[in-house]
Amino acid sequence: MNNPLDRRRFLTSAVLGSAGVVAGATALGSLAPEAVAAPMPKLDKNGIDPNFAEGRITAINGSMLMVTASDRSFHRIQLTKATSVWKLRPTTMDQAKVGDGLYARGVRMPDGVLAADALWLNIVNLEAHIVSMGTNVLHLDHNGNRLVGHVVPGTTAAVYNGTPAVRDLSMLQVGKHAQVIGAWRPDTNEVDIATVYAAAA
Amino acid sequence: MGNETNSVQSATTAETSWFCCGGGWGPCGSAGGGACGNCQSGSYMCAWPNTSDACFNITRPDQCGDNLLRWGCGHTFYVRNLCGANEIAVRIADCGPHTNYWCGERSCCSGNCATDRLLDLTPAAYSAIGNLSSGIMPISVHS
Amino acid sequence: MLQTLAALAPLPVGVLLLLASRVKLLGKNTPEVARRSALRKLVGDERVVGAYRAVGAGELVLGALLVLPPSSVVEAAVATAACAGLLGYLGYARLKAPDSSCGCLSEKVAPVRWRSFARAALMLVTAAVALGAPGYWLGAIADRPLATVGLLAGWFALASALSAELDGYWLVPLRRLRVRLSHPLGKFVPGIPLESTMDILYRSAEYRSAVGLIRSDVLEWWDEGTWRIVTFAARNGDEHGTAVFAVPLAGDGEIKAVLVPADEPVAA
Incomplete structure (x- = not known):
């Protein structure tokens, strides 16, 4: 089932169709959470999780990412079809580019390769003040540094006072603080905004 | 939590970010x-709003009615996602978050x-x- | 005209010093403001509040001397030295404690940036000009009231513009007004953000029951009629699969969830 649309149709019928439509599919929802707790990772003496990696992509070899961490250590990260890739939004592995920053979580294989379950590209989480606004732009002060936050119509969402996310950004206020989950544009002081958390005006 | 006294010795609930x-x-x-x-980003560590006087003056959890104990660097908390199953141990390594910026913000899971x-x-x-994207x-957190 | 400027100069410097001393001596949260300032780095945690108040007392005395008669070249010289010291302090703050607040003119947090330097430089130049004051500033105002009041208004306007602590009184309202008039973020795109769906899903019993199997963030999502379908990679021991959730777009109602086993090896 290589065609993504065919696969989507198949999975749609699996979840919305009646029981037994898809062979082998099992309904979820009946198990207690404790019954399926994931195994816990073993940390080293510094609390470093071997199943986690951060750094910048220095080379891409097929589905293998070569990554240099901020402590200059080197990681090889293997992506598979089962790896979720986030870059401003859920996307596909071909969006990973040399120079991207990343956080990855997966399973460390005996050969040192991290088989990634989840990959977050260029993701940043910023506590900032909204200094001013321009056309689809928020000018942010993050720890005294100026950042440009780009609103991406159709993607950027706002969460006001912890209520469900909406696309309406009109309640954001100049001078107020905000938390921004976004995708950094490598080697710039600009981010594309995925979600902005703010206190409603 | 509101105006209740909260020392985070017995399990209590809170919101967390990263x-x-x-x-x-990047930034x-x-x-x-x-x-x-x-x-270090790759370690199981956390920021706590009351690691010192200087830290407390920045985060001001008391303005939200949260009376937090002073815990220093290296103190271990046990943290579980209210919507999840696993519990992890994290050690204090920084001062934060800005609790008073978000007083009253609330999220729930299964009641x-x-x-x-x-x-x-x-x-x-x-x-x-x-997930980092949220x-x-x-x-829930306890010492 | 130069003599008028020199005679007038002690007044704005003195007034600004008096305003600065007010924050340090009469502020409601003086200890907190002191600990946030770069002075903490300079003198240490224990001495910072005392040092901050001492600076305030110095500013009060010097400000009063500059504002009250008679005019004195010694006062101007001390003020010039103090302003040079302020510039030095700002340089130290920028280098050694860039995240700390100036603690200069208000209790509001105002990190040391170029405007702080520009304001201190303005004060330094003005204090230096006061060294040539021919007499008390009141005489200069009486001689040329319109020109001197205009000059003072211009000086204070410039000092205000260079004071990040005062932005809340004029710059922020101005920017808010511009936003209200121009609606820069006003192009509303209809639709329900994924974040909203995820919020509902993460809280659901269906997701919680599967959370131990789920290994990834969102793999894919799409809308199907009144449903939003969200998929995750799942694993139970060596068995791989896809956890598929259907969340009502309306936000309420039953969430459907199935685990579909992988139909092929999970390879790139």
Whole structure:
């Protein structure tokens, strides 16, 4: 089932169709959470999780990412079809580019390769003040540094006072603080905004 | 949590987000080792709003009615996603979050609600119990 | 005209010093403001509040001397030295404690930036000009009231513009007004953000029951009629699969969830 649309149709019928439509599919929802707790990772003496990696992509070899961490250590990260890739939004592995920053979580294989379950590209989480606004732009002060936050119509969402996310950004206020989950544009002081958390005006 | 006294010795609930530290790429490049000097994004570490007087003066959890005990660098908290199953141990490595910026913010899971941001986790810790793409997570936390 | 300027100069410097001393001596949160300032780095945690208050007392005395008669070249010289010291302090703050607040003119947090330097430089130049004051500033105002009041208004306007602590009184309202008039973020795109769906899903019993199996963030999502379908990679021991959730777009109602086993090896 290589065609993504065919696969989507198949999975749609699996979840919305009646029981037994898809062979082998099992309904979820009946198990207690404790019954399926994931195994816990073993940390080293510094609390470093071997199943986690951060750094910048220095080379891409097929589905293998070569990554240099901020402590200059080197990681090889293997992506598979089962790896979720986030870059401003859920996307596909071909969006990973040399120079991207990343956080990855997966399973460390005996050969040192991290088989990634989840990959977050260029993701940043910023506590900032909204200094001013321009056309689809928020000018942010993050720890005294100026950042440009780009609103991406159709993607950027706002969460006001912890209520469900909406696309309406009109309640954001100049001078107020905000938390921004976004995708950094490598080697710039600009981010594309995925979600902005703010206190409603 | 509201106006109740909360020492975080017995299990309590709170909201958490994540922060990068120990250098790194992008806007994290300027983030050093945190208030304790040893914070790393790849470690199971956290920021606590009352690690010192100077820290408390910045985060001001008391303005949200949260009476938090003073815990220093290296203190261990046990944290579980209210919407999840696993519990992880994290050590204090920095001062934060800005609790008073978000007084009263609340999120719930299965009838359990968490109010106010009392803890921030490193990306390694946060992603062990949640997804980095969600900026806020309700947790239970105890010493 | 130069003599008028020199005679007038002690007044604005003195007034600004008096305003600065007010924050340090009469502020509601003086200890907190002191600990946030770069002075903490300079003198240490224990001495910072005392040092901050001492600076305030110095500013009060010097400000009063500059504003009250008679005019004195010694006062101007001390003020010039103090302003040079302020510039030095700002340089130290920028280098050694860039995240700390100036603690200069208000209790509001105002990190040391170029405007702080520009304001201190303005004060330094003005204090230096006061060294040539021919007499008390009141005489200069009486001689040329319109020109001197205009000059003073211009000086204070410039000092205000260079004071990040005062932005809340004029710059922020101005920017808010511009936003209200121009609606820069006003292009509303209809639709329900994924974040909203995820919020509902993460809280659901269906997701919680599967959370131990789920290994990834969102793999894919799409809308199907009144449903939003969200998929995750799942793993139970060596068995791989896809956890598929259907969340009602309306936000309420039953969430459907199935685990579909992988139909092929999970390879790139």
